[in-house]
Amino acid sequence: MIPLFAHTPDTLHAELPGVPLAACRRAFHDLVGKGLPAMETRDGLSKASIRAIEAACHWALPEVETRVQDDFDKSVRYLFRLADGARVEAVCIPLHKPGRYSVCLSSQVGCAMGCAFCATGRLGLARNLATEEIIGCFLRVRSECPGRVSGAVFMGQGEPFHNYDAVLRAAEILCHPNGGAIAAENVTISTVGVVPAIHRYAAERRSFRLIISLHSAIQSRRDALVAVSRKWPLPALAEAIRAYAQVAPGRVTVAYTLVSGVNTGADEAEALAALLGDLPLRINLIDVNDTTGEFAQAPDAERRRFMDLLQPLRVPIVRRYSVGAAQNSACGMLASVTP
Ligand code: SF4
Structure with a gap:
């Protein structure tokens, strides 16, 4: 079939x-x-x-095991049970524009990338999601959404570029005018740095939004935060980002998860400038959401000081807020746990 x-x-x-x-x-x-x-x-x-x-x-939609709304930001976390019993999440996120929503989608069951601060990373990788499973989760969320779904982000469980073909096919379906009908620039794919896939993505000149997670520009520190950094070290990642910058529709967005006392110092700002300072970047700063208590969020003053340290780069620095932290559905908290 x-x-x-x-x-x-x-x-x-x-x-x-x-x-x-x-x-x-x-x-x-x-x-x-x-x-x-x-x-x-x-x-x-x-x-x-x-x-x-x-x-x-x-064609069949996945079974919803639980759905939980975060009373604070009104995001809804769905825990799906797939045909083989595997469980993954998706999150319906209200956007600033009233009546508009984005869906955060998983690309894998678990994840192999081993980010130290991420609950999904601690699960390890069980398997890739098939395109039809990704689209099934999207359609289920959309069917219950009280407004219009005008965006999708691959920031749920998994590393999207570790399941490249299935994710890119899903993104095409999400953007198809007779399918998800989402504008390509409103479909965001986030990678922690699968270097060969970034080169491939650049060569294919795709028009979805790409976000590359850096988290540290110092090799030893990045190794400690992102296990897969040992496989694709910073010089190789920087080369891939450079290749993508050549064809990117605008600035290259780099995500940076702030961990108090770990990656917020002047040494990090200097290393980031040395590594990528010549590129047209946009830097998204995200508060770490660690479920173990091992990695603490940077207090306001620490975050502001780091933003000041980045000012010499003369690039937009945007603080990104994770939704759903109260229900363990924020970035880095998805671990197929029934609330
Ligand atoms: S942050 Fe993303 S890439 Fe890293 S372990 Fe978690 S799901 Fe995987």
């Missing part, structure tokens, strides 16, 4: 060459674009086409 949620109309037509492209478009629009449980649009389509799609394809 063909997983319909893994396909755009064109790729579905390639799988089912006997079914007209128009019928594949209708199926995609009904089942993904409108999120209907079955094909609705039957006028103008032959019964044979509809029967052929229904006979050849399967």
Whole structure:
């Protein structure tokens, strides 16, 4: 059986060459674009086409094990149970614009990257998510969303670039005008630095937003924070960021998780300037959300001092707020735990 949620109309037509492209478009629009449980649009389509799609394809939304709303920021964390029993999260996040929402999606069950401050990293990697599972989670969240979903971010469980093909196919479906209908610049893929995949992404000239997580510009410290940094050290990562900067639609966004007393000093600001200071960056500062208590958030004064230290770079420095911390659904807190 063909997983319909893994396909755009064109790729579905390639799988089912006997079914007209128009019928594949209708199926995609009904089942993904409108999120209907079955094909609705039957006028103008032959019964044979509809029967052929229904006979050849399967589509099903994942089961919701729990959904919990954060009373403070109104984000909703979903814990899904997939067909094989694996569990992953997605989070529905209200945006500043009233009535607009973004969905934070997982790309893997667990994660192999081993970021020391991340609950998902401590799970290790169980498996990749298939495109149809990612889209299924998205559609389930969207079906319950009280407003319009106009954004998606791959910042849930997993390293998106460690599951490149499935994630990029999902991003295409999210942006397809008859599918998720989200503008490409509102689909964000976040990587902790899978260097070969950043080069590939740059070579493919994709138009989704890419965020590259740095967390430290000092090798020994980054090794301690991001285990995979030993595999792709900073010089290789900087080279990949440079390659991406050549083709990026705007500034290159670098995410930096602030850990009090660890990566907020003048040595870090100087190292960051030496590593990437010549590039048009945007730096997103994020408070660490550690569930073990080992890594503390930087107090306001420490954060402000670090922002001052970064001023010589003359780049936008934006403080990013994680939603859902009260319900363990913020960045770095997703660990398939039932609340
Ligand atoms: S922060 Fe992201 S890349 Fe790092 S372990 Fe957690 S899920 Fe994986």
